[in-house]
Amino acid sequence: MVKGTIAILGVTEETAAMIAKKLAAGYRLLFFSIETEKMKALEKEIKKTVPNADIESMACVSDASWEADFIIVDVPADKEQEIAEKIKMFCTRKIVILLLNKHKYTTGILEKLLPDTIFVKAIVDGRHVNIVSGDEEALQVTADIMQTAGLIPGLEITY
Amino acid sequence: MFDLLFQKFDQFIKLTEEEKELCKTFFIPKKLRKRQYLLQEGDPNKYAAFTEKGLLRLYTVDDKGTEHIIQFAFEGWWIGDQYSFLTGEPSIYNIDALEDSELLLLTRQAEDEMMHKIPKLERYFRLILQNHLIATQRRLTNSLSKTAEQQYKEMQGNCPSFSNRIPQHMLASFLGITPETLSRIRTKYKVKETGNKVQGTK
Numbered sequence: 221m222v223k224g225t226i227a228i229l230g231v232t233e234e235t236a237a238m239i240a241k242k243l244a245a246g247y248r249l250l251f252f253s254i255e256t257e258k259m260k261a262l263e264k265e266i267k268k269t270v271p272n273a274d275i276e277s278m279a280c281v282s283d284a285s286w287e288a289d290f291i292i293v294d295v296p297a298d299k300e301q302e303i304a305e306k307i308k309m310f311c312t313r314k315i316v317i318l319l320l321n322k323h324k325y326t327t328g329i330l331e332k333l334l335p336d337t338i339f340v341k342a343i344v345d346g347r348h349v350n351i352v353s354g355d356e357e358a359l360q361v362t363a364d365i366m367q368t369a370g371l372i373p374g375l376e377i378t379y
Numbered sequence: 380m381f382d383l384l385f386q387k388f389d390q391f392i393k394l395t396e397e398e399k400e401l402c403k404t405f406f407i408p409k410k411l412r413k414r415q416y417l418l419q420e421g422d423p424n425k426y427a428a429f430t431e432k433g434l435l436r437l438y439t440v441d442d443k444g445t446e447h448i449i450q451f452a453f454e455g456w457w458i459g460d461q462y463s464f465l466t467g468e469p470s471i472y473n474i475d476a477l478e479d480s481e482l483l484l485l486t487r488q489a490e491d492e493m494m495h496k497i498p499k500l501e502r503y504f505r506l507i508l509q510n511h512l513i514a515t516q517r518r519l520t521n522s523l524s525k526t527a528e529q530q531y532k533e534m535q536g537n538c539p540s541f542s543n544r545i546p547q548h549m550l551a552s553f554l555g556i557t558p559e560t561l562s563r564i565r566t567k568y569k570v571k572e573t574g575n576k577v578q579g580t581k
Contacts, residue, residue, distance in 0.1 A: 221419060221421065221422055222416045222417070222418065222419050222422060283410070286408060286409070286410040286481075287409070287410045287411075287412075289409075309380065309408070310408050311408075312403070312404060312406065312407060312408060313404075313405070313406070313407045313486075313489065314407060336404045
C-alpha cells in the first residue's frame with residue numbers, strides 16, 4: 221500500500237507536535253514551521269524513537285502542500301490568511317485539517333480562502349478530538365488519521 | 380501548472396477562459412519525487428494522472444520478481460490502470476516516478492462532474508482514448524509479429540526521447556527483451572547509422 225504523505229504546517233505547535241510523533245510510524249511526513257531549529261529538533265527526536273520514520277523538514281510551505289496528500293494546519297489565527305495564500309494553488313481537492321482546541325480559535329478565513337479544498341476542523345480536548353466537516357469521506361479519513369495519532373474521534377457532519 | 384494540460388485540450392477542443400478556470404478546480408495537484416509510488420499493486424487506482432512535468436512508468440512484477448513495463452508517461456501523457464479506475468477493483472499494476480514529476484490527478488467522481496459541467500471535454504477524452512487504443516493495438520501487433528530490432532527502430536522513430544531519458548534495462552523490459560539483446564541492437568543500429576552518414580546517405 222502506498223504510504224500517504226501528510227504535510228504538518230506549524231508542526232512545532234504543541235498539538236501538531238504531539239500528533240506528528242504518533243503519525244511518524246504510519247505516514248510520510250513533511251514538516252513546516254517558521255521555528256526552523258525547533259522543527260529540525262523535533263524531526264531528530266522522532267527519528268530516534270521511530271527509526272524508519274520518513275520525515276522531512278521543508279523550507280517551503282507551498283512545496284510541502286504540493287507533495288502532500290493531506291494537510292494538517294496548526295497556526296495562530298492571525299497567520300491563517302498568510303498560510304492560505306501560500307498553499308491555495310497546491311491543495312485543490314485535498315483534505316485540509318485545521319487543528320483547534322479550547323484556547324485556539326479560527327477566524328474562518330482559512331476556510332474562506334481555500335474554497336476548493338475539503339475542509340475539516342479537528343477540535344482537540346485532551347485525548348478526544350471532535351471532527352467537523354461537510355464531507356463524509358473527509359470525516360472518516362480524518363478520524364483514521366486522528367486514531368493513528370492516539371486520539372479518540374467524535375464525528376460531526378455539517379450540512 | 381496547467382499550461383500543458385490546456386495545450387493538449389486545445390489540440391482537440393476550444394475552452395473559454397471561464398471553462399479553463401472551472402476545469403482547474405477538478406484536478407488535484409501532486410508533486411512526486413523520483414522513485415516515489417503513485418500506485419502500488421493491490422491498491423485501487425483512484426486517479427487518472429496527467430503528467431505536466433517528469434516521467435512515470437506503469438508496470439507489473441511477476442512471481443520471479445521480474446518487472447514488465449507496460450507504459451511510460453512523458454510530459455503531456457496520461458497514465459493509470461483504466462480497469463481499476465473504472466471499477467474500484469485492486470490494481471495489478473504499479474506506477475512510480477522515474478524523475479521528479481508534477482502531476483494533475485483526477486478522481487472518477489471529479490472526471491464525471493467535470494464532463495457534466497464542461498461537456499466539450501467528452502470529445503477530448505473520447506479522442507485520447509481512441510488514440511490510446513490505436514497505440515495499444517499497434518504495440519500488441521509489433522510485439523507479436525516484429526523482431527526486437529524492428530521494434531527498437533520503430534520506437535526510436537516515434538519516440539526518440541525514450542533512449543535519452545529511460546535506463547536501458549527499462550527500455551529492454553518495455554520491448555520484452557533482455558538488456559544484453561538491446562545493447563547488441565543499439566550497437567548494430569549505431570554502426571548502421573554511422574555507416575550511412577559516412578556514405579552520405581540516410
